[in-house]
Amino acid sequence: MTIPASLVPLPPRSRSIAPGGRLLIVSNRLPMTMRVHRGTVEVQRSSGGLATGLHGVHSDTGGIWIGWPGLSTEQAGALWPEMQQSLSAAGAAGIPLSRHELDGFYSRFSNGALWPVLHDRVDHPAPDDDAWALYRAVNERYAEAVIERLRPGDRIWVHDYQLMLVPRLVRERCPHARIGFFLHTPFPDPLSFATLLHAGELLDGLLGADVIGFHTCAYARRFLQAVSDQLHRPIRGDDVLVGSRRIRVGAFPMGIDVASFDACAAEPEVRVEVQRLRGTRGVARMLGVDRLDYTKGISERLLAFERLLTRSPEWRGRVQLSQLAVPSREDVRAYRSLREHVEQVVNRINGAFARPGWTPVEYRYGSVDMTALVALYRAADVMLVTPIRDGMNLVAKEFVASRSDCRGALVLGERAGAAEELRSSLLVDPTDTDALVRSYHTALEMTTAEQRTRMRGLRHIVAGNDVFRWAAGFLETLDSRTARRRALALRLG
Numbered sequence: 001m002t003i004p005a006s007l008v009p010l011p012p013r014s015r016s017i018a019p020g021g022r023l024l025i026v027s028n029r030l031p032m033t034m035r036v037h038r039g040t041v042e043v044q045r046s047s048g049g050l051a052t053g054l055h056g057v058h059s060d061t062g063g064i065w066i067g068w069p070g071l072s073t074e075q076a077g078a079l080w081p082e083m084q085q086s087l088s089a090a091g092a093a094g095i096p097l098s099r100h101e102l103d104g105f106y107s108r109f110s111n112g113a114l115w116p117v118l119h120d121r122v123d124h125p126a127p128d129d130d131a132w133a134l135y136r137a138v139n140e141r142y143a144e145a146v147i148e149r150l151r152p153g154d155r156i157w158v159h160d161y162q163l164m165l166v167p168r169l170v171r172e173r174c175p176h177a178r179i180g181f182f183l184h185t186p187f188p189d190p191l192s193f194a195t196l197l198h199a200g201e202l203l204d205g206l207l208g209a210d211v212i213g214f215h216t217c218a219y220a221r222r223f224l225q226a227v228s229d230q231l232h233r234p235i236r237g238d239d240v241l242v243g244s245r246r247i248r249v250g251a252f253p254m255g256i257d258v259a260s261f262d263a264c265a266a267e268p269e270v271r272v273e274v275q276r277l278r279g280t281r282g283v284a285r286m287l288g289v290d291r292l293d294y295t296k297g298i299s300e301r302l303l304a305f306e307r308l309l310t311r312s313p314e315w316r317g318r319v320q321l322s323q324l325a326v327p328s329r330e331d332v333r334a335y336r337s338l339r340e341h342v343e344q345v346v347n348r349i350n351g352a353f354a355r356p357g358w359t360p361v362e363y364r365y366g367s368v369d370m371t372a373l374v375a376l377y378r379a380a381d382v383m384l385v386t387p388i389r390d391g392m393n394l395v396a397k398e399f400v401a402s403r404s405d406c407r408g409a410l411v412l413g414e415r416a417g418a419a420e421e422l423r424s425s426l427l428v429d430p431t432d433t434d435a436l437v438r439s440y441h442t443a444l445e446m447t448t449a450e451q452r453t454r455m456r457g458l459r460h461i462v463a464g465n466d467v468f469r470w471a472a473g474f475l476e477t478l479d480s481r482t483a484r485r486r487a488l489a490l491r492l493g
């Protein structure tokens, strides 16, 4: 089995992220997803902002990425040791998880209960005790894997809501460890968070870290409020006090690997594909690219497109919406229902409006490689990124980074973390169908001069905070926060 070259860490660049120790990245999903097909292992790039965004950071720091390779121990069977070897050669360590563990930890607790709460949905199913027990047990497994590999001077960087107990579990066994935690989702209203059974234990789990990072100041503030309300911990400025430890809570808006998108956009294959995609003259292209998740506002976006065609017949035959949806969390019922719903709406729109030579919605359920993705971004006249709620949303930034031609309009949901930075996009309430339709009109009719002005502003922002700067900022904060303890730990050896 070979891991694709694009997933193997490159030698560190001359501009290293933050000198000062190996980096152990800990996240539920590794940047490579494996599956067994006809007795052999196939490896693909993982989708999702965490995996795609952090991949460059991992390459740059030459440490170990600890995570799950995307299949159960039952699916891996006797091939597990061989997989683990390949992962190890690619700078990764795979956590084996059985079907039963994945069901409780990943599907029922992390994505069935915690994910909706983090996105302010209160209609979530309450997790059962078994799901919670498995969440804890799997977090312990991750903590164990970290502790086994930890060397003096290492930095540990734990990511996302699936692993909220890991900082505390590592701290209990390694009091001097340098531990950072970053949440890739929003942090909700403290009252919504409190509705979650075990909310206190989750908050307490995070307080094992030295630095806790969020995408925006609003999320950081809500977290501090939740810690104060539920755990009654003293807060001093941006710090939480736990015994003799001061835990820094801050906003670190995540960026993307801007240079890679810029370089890919200049590739000849991309140019050829863009020509092909733009095919029919006179048809404006709108584009959506998302994991198929109910937080991404895909149904709402389609309903607004249907309304545009219903109320403004002049657009029929002159605009096409391409929606690319990457499969996600298919074992969770809400995701299966969403898939059915989206497919029904697409069929309804196409059934009502299609005519020979023109299909209003081109819907693709699957993942594409970077060249195809950048070509889609480059060929779009209007990019629709309209999540109902989203921690950051890196697709919006990828679109901007791919548009070195300074063309195209970005319609952006105002409740995505990215909306705090990308102010010169067309900001919209993603749940208001009429507002969405108005923003479609504005985007479709935008002059090239206005596109250029807005895109220049957006590119300036995206280039100014790429994923390397983001990681460096977070790790420098971690280093400065733990400098004294580190000196002591190194002396103790």
Ligand code: ADP
Pocket: 047, 048, 049, 050, 052, 053, 289, 290, 291, 324, 325, 326, 366, 367, 368, 369, 373, 392, 393, 394, 395, 396, 398
């Ligand atoms: P999330 O982490 O919630 O999935 P983000 O927008 O932050 O949301 O990140 C999504 C990532 O997944 C981006 O890097 C994007 O390029 C990638 N992605 C989304 N849809 C697809 C797809 N159909 N094919 C390939 N990559 C995709």
Ligand code: F6P
Pocket: 028, 029, 047, 048, 049, 050, 051, 160, 184, 185, 291, 328, 329, 391
């Ligand atoms: O952004 C939230 C997140 O859970 C990330 O951790 C991950 O990049 C993405 O969604 C994909 O989720 P999953 O790992 O469940 O496929």
